[in-house]
Amino acid sequence: MSFLELSGLRKSYGPVGARVAAVNGVDLAVASGSRTAIVGPSGCGKTTLLRLIAGFERPDAGSMELDGTLLAGPGSFVPAYRRPVGLVAQDGALFPHLSIAANIGFGIARDTPDRQARIPELIRLVGLDEAFLQRRPHQLSGGQQQRVALARALARKPRLMLLDEPFSALDTGLRAAMRKTVAGVLEAAGVTTILVTHDQEEALSFADQVAVMRAGALMQAGAPRDLYLRPRDRMVAEFLGEAIILTARVADGHAHCILGAIPVDRDAQHQTAEILLRPEQIGLQPDQAGGASAVVTDSEFSGPTCTLTVEVASGAGEAGTLVLRHPSAGAPQVGTRIRLTVSGSAHLLS
Amino acid sequence: MQASADSTLIAASASRRRRTAPSRLSWIGLAAVLVTLLALIPLGFILWVTVQTGWETATALIFRPRVGELLVNTLLLEVLAVPACAVLSVALAWLTERSDLPGARLWAWLCVAPLAVPAFIHSYAWVSIVPGLNGLSAGALVSVLAYFPFLYLPVSAALRRLDPALEDAAAALGHGPWSVFFRVVLPQLRLALCGGALLVGLHLLAEYGLFVFVRFDTFTTAIVDQFQSTFNGPAANMLAGVLIACCFALLALEMLARGDERYARVGFGAARRLVPASLGRATWPCLLLFALVALLSLGVPFYTIARWLLAGGLQVWRLDEISAALGHTTVLALGGALLATLAAIPMAWLSIRAPGRLQRVLEGCNYMVGALPGVVVALALVTLTVRYLLPLYQTLATILVAYMLMFLPRAIISLRASIAQAPVELEQAAMNLGRKPLDALWSTTIRLSAPGAAAGMALVALGILNELTATQMLAPNGTRTLALAFWAYSGEIDYAAAAPYALIMVAASLPLTWLLYVQSKKMAGQ
Numbered sequence: 047m048s049f050l051e052l053s054g055l056r057k058s059y060g061p062v063g064a065r066v067a068a069v070n071g072v073d074l075a076v077a078s079g080s081r082t083a084i085v086g087p088s089g090c091g092k093t094t095l096l097r098l099i100a101g102f103e104r105p106d107a108g109s110m111e112l113d114g115t116l117l118a119g120p121g122s123f124v125p126a127y128r129r130p131v132g133l134v135a136q137d138g139a140l141f142p143h144l145s146i147a148a149n150i151g152f153g154i155a156r157d158t159p160d161r162q163a164r165i166p167e168l169i170r171l172v173g174l175d176e177a178f179l180q181r182r183p184h185q186l187s188g189g190q191q192q193r194v195a196l197a198r199a200l201a202r203k204p205r206l207m208l209l210d211e212p213f214s215a216l217d218t219g220l221r222a223a224m225r226k227t228v229a230g231v232l233e234a235a236g237v238t239t240i241l242v243t244h245d246q247e248e249a250l251s252f253a254d255q256v257a258v259m260r261a262g263a264l265m266q267a268g269a270p271r272d273l274y275l276r277p278r279d280r281m282v283a284e285f286l287g288e289a290i291i292l293t294a295r296v297a298d299g300h301a302h303c304i305l306g307a308i309p310v311d312r313d314a315q316h317q318t319a320e321i322l323l324r325p326e327q328i329g330l331q332p333d334q335a336g337g338a339s340a341v342v343t344d345s346e347f348s349g350p351t352c353t354l355t356v357e358v359a360s361g362a363g364e365a366g367t368l369v370l371r372h373p374s375a376g377a378p379q380v381g382t383r384i385r386l387t388v389s390g391s392a393h394l395l396s
Numbered sequence: 397m398q399a400s401a402d403s404t405l406i407a408a409s410a411s412r413r414r415r416t417a418p419s420r421l422s423w424i425g426l427a428a429v430l431v432t433l434l435a436l437i438p439l440g441f442i443l444w445v446t447v448q449t450g451w452e453t454a455t456a457l458i459f460r461p462r463v464g465e466l467l468v469n470t471l472l473l474e475v476l477a478v479p480a481c482a483v484l485s486v487a488l489a490w491l492t493e494r495s496d497l498p499g500a501r502l503w504a505w506l507c508v509a510p511l512a513v514p515a516f517i518h519s520y521a522w523v524s525i526v527p528g529l530n531g532l533s534a535g536a537l538v539s540v541l542a543y544f545p546f547l548y549l550p551v552s553a554a555l556r557r558l559d560p561a562l563e564d565a566a567a568a569l570g571h572g573p574w575s576v577f578f579r580v581v582l583p584q585l586r587l588a589l590c591g592g593a594l595l596v597g598l599h600l601l602a603e604y605g606l607f608v609f610v611r612f613d614t615f616t617t618a619i620v621d622q623f624q625s626t627f628n629g630p631a632a633n634m635l636a637g638v639l640i641a642c643c644f645a646l647l648a649l650e651m652l653a654r655g656d657e658r659y660a661r662v663g664f665g666a667a668r669r670l671v672p673a674s675l676g677r678a679t680w681p682c683l684l685l686f687a688l689v690a691l692l693s694l695g696v697p698f699y700t701i702a703r704w705l706l707a708g709g710l711q712v713w714r715l716d717e718i719s720a721a722l723g724h725t726t727v728l729a730l731g732g733a734l735l736a737t738l739a740a741i742p743m744a745w746l747s748i749r750a751p752g753r754l755q756r757v758l759e760g761c762n763y764m765v766g767a768l769p770g771v772v773v774a775l776a777l778v779t780l781t782v783r784y785l786l787p788l789y790q791t792l793a794t795i796l797v798a799y800m801l802m803f804l805p806r807a808i809i810s811l812r813a814s815i816a817q818a819p820v821e822l823e824q825a826a827m828n829l830g831r832k833p834l835d836a837l838w839s840t841t842i843r844l845s846a847p848g849a850a851a852g853m854a855l856v857a858l859g860i861l862n863e864l865t866a867t868q869m870l871a872p873n874g875t876r877t878l879a880l881a882f883w884a885y886s887g888e889i890d891y892a893a894a895a896p897y898a899l900i901m902v903a904a905s906l907p908l909t910w911l912l913y914v915q916s917k918k919m920a921g922q
Contacts, residue, residue, distance in 0.1 A: 102564055103671075126567035127576075133568035139561035143583045152579075153569030195565075202570055 049078035049238050050099075050206060055108035057094055068094040070262035071108070076238060076255070078113075081229065083241045083249035086259035087285070092242045095259070096208055099240065100133050101126035112206060132204030132237070134212045134228075138195035140183035146194055147179040153202040168197040173227055189220045196228060200235060207232060209241040213248060225252055246286050250274060258282050275324070276311065276393050283322050283395065290323040290368055291395070301392050304358045304366045305338045309391040321392040325370050329387045330354075330378065337385035342378050343367075352377040358386065423834065425754060428742035432758045435765040435801050438776035442640060445633045445779065457634040466615050466635075469532065470642060473614065474597055476536040477543070481596050482589055484540065485547035486582075488689065491682055493555040496672040498679070503686045507548045508913045510693035512905035514862035514879070515542040516605025517898045518693075521700035523609045524891050535612035541693040542606065543599055547592035549916045554588035555581075560671070573673075587654060594650040601642055602769030604865045605883065615639040616771050620865060623775065633779070636772045643767045701898050708892030717881065718896060725877040728867070729860040731792070732799030733807075733853035739800055740807035740852065741842065747808075748815045766805030773801050774866035795870045802866065803859045807852040810915075814848025815841055851915060858908040861901060 055072040058065040068091040076082050084092045097103045099110065101117065101124060109119035112131075117124045140149050147165050154161045166176045172193040183191060192212055199207060212228070213221045229252060232239050243249050249256050250270040257267035258277075266278045277283040280291060294303035296316040301308050303321065305328075310321065331337055344355035351371045358366045368386075378384055446454055457463075491497050492504040510518075519538045522529055558581065566576045604616045615635055622632040675682055705712065743762060746755045777798050781789035788794050818841045826836035842849075864879050871877070876884075878897045885894035 097564075100564070100568055102567065125572075126564070127570050127572050129568075131568060133565065135561045135565060137561070139559070139565040141562055141565075141580060141583075143586075152566065152571075198565075198569065208568075 048075035049080075049113055050074075050076040050240075051111045052099070053109055055095070055098060055110065056106045057091075057098055057103060058106055067091075067262050069098060069105075072259075072262075072264055074257060074264060074267060076240065079236055079238055080254045081232070081239045081241065081252060082255045082257060083243060083253035084257045084259055084264075085243055085246055085249035085285070088244055090259045091262040092244075092259050093210065096210055096240070096242045099206075100131055100208055101129045130202075130205040132199035132202060132207045134192065134195045134199050134207070134209050136211045137188075137215055138183075138191040138212075140191055140194060140198075142183055144183075145179065146181050146183065146186070149183065149194060150179075150198045150201055152198060164201065168201055169194070171200065172197045172231060188216055189224055192216065192224060193227070196231065200231070200237070204237060207237045207239045209239065211243050212241075214243065214245065221248075250286065256286075258285055260285075277322065278396060280320065280322075280395060283393075288325050288369075288371075290325060290328070292321050292323065292366070292392075293318055294321045294392070295319075296321075296394060301394070305386055305388055308388050310394045311391045312394045314394060316394075320395040322395055323388065323392050327388055327390050328368070328370055329389060330370070330372060331385040331387055333383045333385060337387040340368075340384055340386050342380050342382050342384060345377060345380050347374060350374055354378070356384065356386070424742045424745055424837075425750075428746050428755075428758050431739045431742060431804075432761045434739075434797070435762055435804060437780070438768060438773045438801065439640065439765060441776040441780055442633060442636050442772065445630065446637050449630045449634070453630060454634060457631055458638060462618075463635070463638060466613060466618055467638070467642075469612065470601065470614050472532055473535055473539065473600055473612075474646075476532070477539040477600060478593050478597055480536070480540045481544040481547050482593055484544050484689070485551050485592065486585065486589070488544075488686070489548055489552035489555050490577075490581075491675075491686070493552050494673055495675050495682070496679075497675060497682055497686075503690075504552065505913060506686070506690045506694065507552075508545050508909060508916075509906070510542060511545045511912065512909040513542070513694070513697045513902050514605070514905070515539075515599075515603055516609065516862075516864065516879075516883070517697055517701075517902065518542040519606045519609035520882075520886055520891070520894070520898065521697040524700050524704070525696060530611040532612060534610040535607055538606055538610060539596075539600055539603070541689075541696075543596045544693075546595045546599065547589070549912070550588035550592045551585055553916050554585050558584055590650050590654045594646060597646045597650075598643060598767050598769075601639060601646070602771070604771065609886075615642065616769055616865065619771050619775065620868075623778075623869065632775060636775050639769060639772060643769070644764070647764065647767055697898075697902070701895050701902070704892045704895035705899065708895060712893050712896055714893075717876075718900070721876050721878045721881045721897065722900065724875055725861060725879075727792075728795065728799070728871070728875075728877060729857040731796050732803065732860045733856040735796050735800045736803045736807040736856045737811065737849050737853050740804060740811050743804075744808050744811035744815050744845075745837070745841070747812055749820060762804055762808065765801060766803075768802075770798070770802050770863060770866040771869075773798050774869040778869055790870060790872050792872060795867065795872070795875075798866045798870050799856070799860050799863070802863075803856040806855045806859065807849075810848045810852030810855060811845060812848075814845035814851075818844035851911060854908050854911050858905055858912075861904055861908075 052072055052074045055069055056067065057069040058067045060066050070091070072095060074082075084095060086092050094103065098105050098118070104123050105118050107120075110117045112129070116122055117129060140146075141152065144152070146169070150165050150168050151161060154164060158164075166179065169176060169179060174190060174193050174197075178186065178190070178194070183194070186194065195212070209228070213224050216224055225248060241249070241252055250273075253270060255267060256270050256273050258265045258273065260281060266273060266282050273282065274286050277286060280289075283289045283291070292301075292303045292305070294301035294308075294316075296302075296310060296314055296319050299309060299313055301310045301319070301321045305323075308321070308323075333339075338358055340356040340358040342354055343357050346353040350373065352374050354370050354372050354377065356368050356370060358368060372378075449457070488503075488507050492500045492507065497503065515538070518541055519534075522534070522538055562580055562584075563576050566580045567573075571579065601614070602616060603614070604620055607614050607617050615638060619632050619635045619639065622629070622635060626632065743758060747759055777794055778789070781794055820841075822840040822844070823836050826840050827833060831839060862879060864883060867875070867877055867880060868883070871880075878901050882894045882897035882901065885891075885897070
């Protein structure tokens with residue numbers, strides 16, 4: 047039995063007759079204490095899904111259970127303020143008219159005995175100094191505001207924490223550090239977490255379970271590594287990172303393509319099929335070594351790495367162009383003849 | 397090479413700005429100082445008369461039961477009407493802006509429309525329906541109906557601008573809808589509420605006609621009475637002094653209540669669109685509330701005017717008289733609007749292009765003077781012209797100056813908003829192309845701010861159209877504006893003969909009120 051269970055969740059917007067389904071039949075199970083990332087391009091319905099889980103919107107159909115308690119279902123609906131669900135919004139949404147201390151204490155009932163003690167405790171928990179308590183939200187930087195928003199959401203001891211792109215407004219350097227802090231704090235508090243983001247790298251590094259969403263439906267959910275290496279289809283493959291997709295003939299546990307015979311992860315027989323390789327699986331060797339022969343036709347320098355375009359000519363007369371990354375140091379010049387080798391196995395796309 | 401050329405250019409333009417800025421500032425700054433000094437005349441004059449009257453006479457005139465009585469009346473009126481306006485406006489604004497009320501746009505407009513009916517026509521309508529209406533409760537009732545839109549406008553604009561993410565955050569922290577409203581929404585309306593409440597409070601202090609109809613004495617009615625019986629004796633001036641003190645007390649109170657807190661959105665990124673709250677079964681009672689407000693604030697005046705027009709028939713339309721009144725009103729309204737807008741240019745320009753200590757002081761002065769009731773301005777100008785500049789007494793020039801002083805803040809605010817939208821680079825480009833500073837200012841910024849100037853002129857004209865006290869005291873002999881004609885007929889209890897004038901004033905005010913409504917929407921970014 048999973049901790050959070052969504053089944054057949056639907057939500058549409060717009061006037062009758064021209065309704066647009068923002069969430070169109072979502073099923074998802076989240077394990078207790080885990081971190082799940084819902085990732086998808088903008089407009090895929092991930093924010094609506096988050097708002098449904100938070101209780102800001104009432105689903106049109108489907109049901110939602112948290113630890114065996116029905117939150118929403120046919121004829122029943124628990125509003126946001128009665129759900130043990132915390133939320134950290136994109137820009138923190140701190141109350142501008144209240145001090146930091148009052149912001150953090152907002153969710154703690156006034157008659158709670160240790161209320162005054164918990165506020166400094168919470169701000170220390172998110173790695174800020176107690177001196178911040180007397181300040182106002184506008185006196186804090188973006189990252190500090192996000193930390194306060196997290197402390198405020200934790201104050202209620204929620205059983206489920208929702209993060210709505212909380213890192214997207216921060217600059218790149220700060221983002222990774224904040225992600226680590228937040229993951230650490232939530233892990234220590236043992237709170238089940240759902241992160242919504244459009245950044246696949248963030249999703250893969252943050253979560254135990256990644257769910258890829260598109261056009262209101264979940265395409266696939268699973269462990270980050272599984273999803274990255276064994277996506278169900280081309281869309282999921284390309285969304286989660288750079289993909290090299292080749293046509294191949296599959297037989298006897300191998301895919302035969304322009305790069306030669308590569309072991310596949312699934313035994314099957316296909317006359318023509320699509321296989322997926324990640325660019326980092328392909329190695330560049332000097333011309334004399336083994337592997338498929340290729341020529342570098344273009345090279346684009348971008349600091350630590352170079353983006354190389356190589357043209358592969360296989361013995362069967364087929365030709366193909368691949369785009370690969372290579373460390374700038376020792377990158378081959380345009381016109382150099384090289385050999386390509388593949389490590390690991392290819393994933394057979396269905 | 398390119399970079400260094402650019403930086404040279406920037407340095408050159410910076411040094412040019414340093415050179416030219418003081419000379420431009422001195423011309424426009426001088427004009428602004430002159431306008432402000434002119435604006436301070438009424439205030440200074442009342443103070444000077446107080447000093448001249450001597451301490452003993454002054455205290456004898458101020459500390460007497462009559463003044464105490466007026467003070468209690470004024471206080472009670474403010475305490476009753478302002479909170480009632482605030483509660484009503486917040487409820488109406490929330491329903492039109494944040495709920496799924498059917499026909500919300502129409503109701504929103506109907507909540508602003510009562511402004512098109514001058515306050516004294518509101519009370520004319522009420523008194524002719526309920527002749528026995530008088531005293532404090534009647535005054536408070538009619539005041540609320542006539543002035544609540546002054547609070548409704550800023551509150552609904554503020555509600556539209558609120559960031560819904562804050563309400564979501566509060567709900568996620570375990571607060572129910574009512575708690576969210578009182579702890580998150582209402583505190584963010586504080587600035588709008590303070591500003592609107594101040595405006596209503598000042599109008600209550602300045603209003604004359606409304607309270608005469610319901611026979612309720614305030615400082616303003618007492619000053620006019622005193623003026624009519626003893627002309628410009630020290631008694632009227634002392635009452636005006638106390639009235640000024642009341643105005644300043646309101647200004648100070650508002651400053652205290654406003655605080656220096658920050659209410660702007662802290663975050664970044666676009667705010668999500670608001671999801672209207674579902675009223676469900678409360679829809680019908682809410683619609684009933686709006687219908688009741690519209691009935692009392694619009695239905696009553698329109699019904700009364702229509703009834704008297706029907707009763708009066710064709711005889712009340714004395715076309716020669718009406719056209720003369722229309723002509724007088726047009727001349728005064730246009731002249732006053734033009735003068736006020738011209739006088740507003742230096743102040744508005746300074747506050748956008750050269751904000752600083754001088755500008756803050758000048759703006760503060762203009763703001764204070766704008767808060768003074770028309771009766772105070774008029775009394776000061778009467779005393780001044782009679783004592784020192786008798787040829788100017790009751791001339792077109794004096795009444796236009798009085799209008800300018802009274803309505804300067806309206807013109808400044810409209811003009812300032814549109815000057816802020818005209819980029820300073822255009823002015824600099826014009827100077828770069830060889831125009832002299834004032835010429836450059838005129839051909840770019842002033843041209844571009846023409847819509848704002850027009851809106852400001854319309855608002856000033858609206859004020860003059862409905863002005864009664866200053867016009868009564870200062871206009872040249874034989875002047876008969878629409879408001880004065882209405883006042884004369886209704887004073888003779890010839891309500892039917894007054895009705896055509898009421899109709900024309902309301903009809904002329906409606907488009908101006910529409911402008912006000914559109915402007916408030918624009919300021920909220922819609």
